[in-house]
Structures are given as C-alpha cells and as structure tokens.
Amino acid sequence: MSSSIIITGASSGIGRASALALAGWDGPLILSGRSSDRLQETLDLLIERRGRGSVCRADLDSPEQLAALVDWAEQQAPLHGFVHAGGGAEFGTAQSQPPEVWEAQIGLNLNAAYRLTHLALQGMIPRKQGHLVYVNSVAGLRSFPASSAYVAAKHGLKGLADAVREDVREHDIKVSTLYPGATASEWWQKQEGDFPLQEMLEVEAVGAAVAYILNQVGQTVVEELLLRHQRGDF
Numbered sequence: 001m002s003s004s005i006i007i008t009g010a011s012s013g014i015g016r017a018s019a020l021a022l023a024g025w026d027g028p029l030i031l032s033g034r035s036s037d038r039l040q041e042t043l044d045l046l047i048e049r050r051g052r053g054s055v056c057r058a059d060l061d062s063p064e065q066l067a068a069l070v071d072w073a074e075q076q077a078p079l080h081g082f083v084h085a086g087g088g089a090e091f092g093t094a095q096s097q098p099p100e101v102w103e104a105q106i107g108l109n110l111n112a113a114y115r116l117t118h119l120a121l122q123g124m125i126p127r128k129q130g131h132l133v134y135v136n137s138v139a140g141l142r143s144f145p146a147s148s149a150y151v152a153a154k155h156g157l158k159g160l161a162d163a164v165r166e167d168v169r170e171h172d173i174k175v176s177t178l179y180p181g182a183t184a185s186e187w188w189q190k191q192e193g194d195f196p197l198q199e200m201l202e203v204e205a206v207g208a209a210v211a212y213i214l215n216q217v218g219q220t221v222v223e224e225l226l227l228r229h230q231r232g233d234f
C-alpha cells in the first residue's frame, strides 16, 4: 500500500526542492507551510511533474494545527513519515537579543520538531515502518556569531534526532538528519545584509540529498549526511 509523507517548509527553499525531488514517491506528498500562495506554487510545480500532490497549511507554532496536519496526512494514506524543513532564524548577539525572541526560535526550530515527531509516531509505530528526516544545518554541528538561538535549536535538533533514533530502532523506523551548509534559498532574503548566493549550495542539491536519504532500500538508513559546498563556507 502507498504511504504519505509530510513535507514541512514546502512553500519555499529546501522544503520545496525536497518535494520536487520526491516526485517519484508513489504515495501522497503533503505540502505544508503557512503561505497559501507559496504552497500553491509548489503544488503547481509538483503537479507538472507527477500529476498530483496536496496541501495542508499548518503553523509550526500551533499544536492544534500540527495535530490536524498529521491527522489529515493519515487520512490520505498511512503516514510513512516526514521531511521536516520548516524553520526560521532571527540573528542577534546574546547581549542584544531579547529572551522572548530567543525562546520563539527554540519553539519554532526545536519544540515544534518534537511535537511533530510525537504525533507522527503514534500511527507509525504500530505499523512498524517509516522514516523521519530532519533538515538540520551545519549550525547543528558548529557555532556562528550572533546565532545563539539558532545554533542552540539546531544542536538540540541533532540531540532530538539521535535520541529518537534509539527510541524507535526496535520499531523499524528510520531516523535521518541532513546537515546542509549555506544554501541559496529565500532564507537569505529574510536576513539583513548581502550574501553571496552563488557561493552557496543549490536548493536542488539539498532536495536531491533528501530524496537519496528517503530512497535507501530495505533496512539501510543514512543516519547523518553533511552536505557542504566544495569551496567551503562563504
């Protein structure tokens, strides 16, 4: 029986590229994010490639909307898992960034990942199959200035994925973390400053890596994959 995959962050950048790279997936691809217009753009691109796809809007900061997203995906077809690419950052030094802004980033980039994981596993565990793919960042492995919230959340996301992997091994569920380096997505337009997009990874390369992770056969799992620009970081 075909199974569904939720893709968060599907309205933009890496999430959108992941959805398009997964066009060959035989079950429903559930595109999620907040922007209806941008999700529709991804859906149109996906339909060009595979003739179908579906959208379920959800704010990662809303427990109710996350629960509705997982329920809705399960109704389309048994949930295989997710590609969790939704997230955001607001950069600032520890001496200048208010704690509320810090906490909001932990909520978006870490707490929502746990909530989504917990919800998804309810149906996946009895079926004894599935795959959770977390889009992390090099910021989950090393630090950068003016990024304490983002770095802490991504380090936390690494810990979350590593611990969940141990929880679900016996249930035959795969857990993967992808660590992309700087990637030329809309992400950088949301930050202050000029950034050399041409020196970054292409979103299509990151999407292809997601498809590679999900297409491993049998019991093989890519537990961690670090994707860097050959010239290093900009």
Ligand SMILES: NC(=O)c1ccc[n+]([C@@H]2O[C@H](COP(=O)([O-])OP(=O)(O)OC[C@H]3O[C@@H](n4cnc5c(N)ncnc54)[C@H](OP(=O)(O)O)[C@@H]3O)[C@@H](O)[C@H]2O)c1
Binding pocket: 008, 009, 010, 011, 012, 013, 014, 015, 032, 033, 034, 035, 036, 038, 058, 059, 060, 061, 084, 085, 086, 087, 088, 108, 135, 136, 137, 138, 179, 180, 181, 182, 183, 184, 185, 186, 187, 188, 190
């Ligand atoms: N770009 C990079 O250099 C880079 C490098 C390494 C890792 N990453 C990671 O890759 C992931 C995707 O980043 P990207 O480069 O694709 O960025 P992006 O183009 O800015 O996309 C971010 C996505 O997250 C969604 N999102 C943000 N806040 C949300 C919320 N409250 N609820 C639901 N969805 C929300 C956005 O959807 P809506 O706007 O529709 O809500 C959008 O689809 C992030 O986790 C990021 O940390 C990025």
